[in-house]
Amino acid sequence: MAEADEDLKSRRTVFVTVGTTCFDSLVRAVDTQEVKEELFKKGYTHLLIQMGRGSYIPAKSTGENGSLEVDCFTFSSSITDYLRSASLVISHAGSGSIFETLRLQKPLIVVVNEDLMDNHQSELAEELAERKHLFCARPQTLYQTVADMDLGSLIPYQPGDAAPVAKLLNSFLGFPDD
């Protein structure tokens, strides 16, 4: 029992998510030896990859010989629990994933998919990275980002509020504010 508790305490999971998209270049980049070794060096024990509609399937591993334990799956109706139990999140640049992770106050690396046309998603990732709420990378720069990242430099994201919009709507339409 004490051993199991110790396992839980020492378990540090990196959760990778691509949402409902196909983002093979991210999954491949995470699945490289150098990224996995770097994550292991930084004290992470498990790597869990949600692959979405991707066709590249990473090899699972039980983590013997001093390496990450790797597991993967395609979809889940809700990734909230996976996010909650993660120590580090690596996500595609979808706003839903980003804000769900930030609201849970988890360290986050957002990887922008350059194969997407009209990549407005990168604007959001870059802006939040500039404000130091997360790290922003491309699949090719993922290793460097993981190696250089200083989690202590991240600033927690304060959740937004829709009340200002409601106030403006009420005053425009002549409804009382409560």
Place this chain on the structure above:
Amino acid sequence: MENSNNHCLSITPSSLVLLSIIGFITLILIRVLYIIHRSSQPRSASSQQKPLSTLIVLGSGGHTAEMINLLNVLQKNSFTPRYYIAAATDNMSLQKAQVLESSWLSEGGVEEVGSAKFMQIYRSREVGQSYITSVGTTLIALAHALWLMIKIRPHVILCNGPGTCIPLCAIAFIFKILGIRWSYIFYVESIARVRRLSLSALLLYKLRMADQLFVQWPQLKSKYHRAHYVGRLM
């Protein structure tokens, strides 16, 4: 000499038609300018307190999450009855809206039971669809939007993103011009738009079809002066 006088004074049927057309177009232009001007004015104080029927246009994923955030802080009894429209290929959004409405009912925050309606609309264009077939599907989407708008004739339209809202807003604008129904059109640009407006927002902004357009990042406010900066919703 007589001939030239006759030429100057003659009013042929074709020139009459031309004059009427020009006159008609001018009247419509004046009407459109008047509508645009009135759209920037708040609702008059005399008709306060009465609830306004509200059309909520839902889009996939992040769009719906943001809209739910907004709906949660609205006074439900001011914006009622509520009509939710989502694209026919979007399975999750209407479900999420139904869950939301049920949660309000059980909280006791709404007075009318089961008054919310949920509808689907044909999409103008699927991602990756060829532009040639898009003409046909856009026309079908427009016809469907017209049918839905005639049925609903909402007083307020809330939208925050996907192209689904454009046919609906365009028809609402035409209804305004024709005096069929005055809809207040509110558009909240997605939180994912930091430096550039989406195509939907750009159309509504440039053509001045939205009564109020809200943006979540200051960069957009400096670029588009008539937009209202409201900070982040998420």
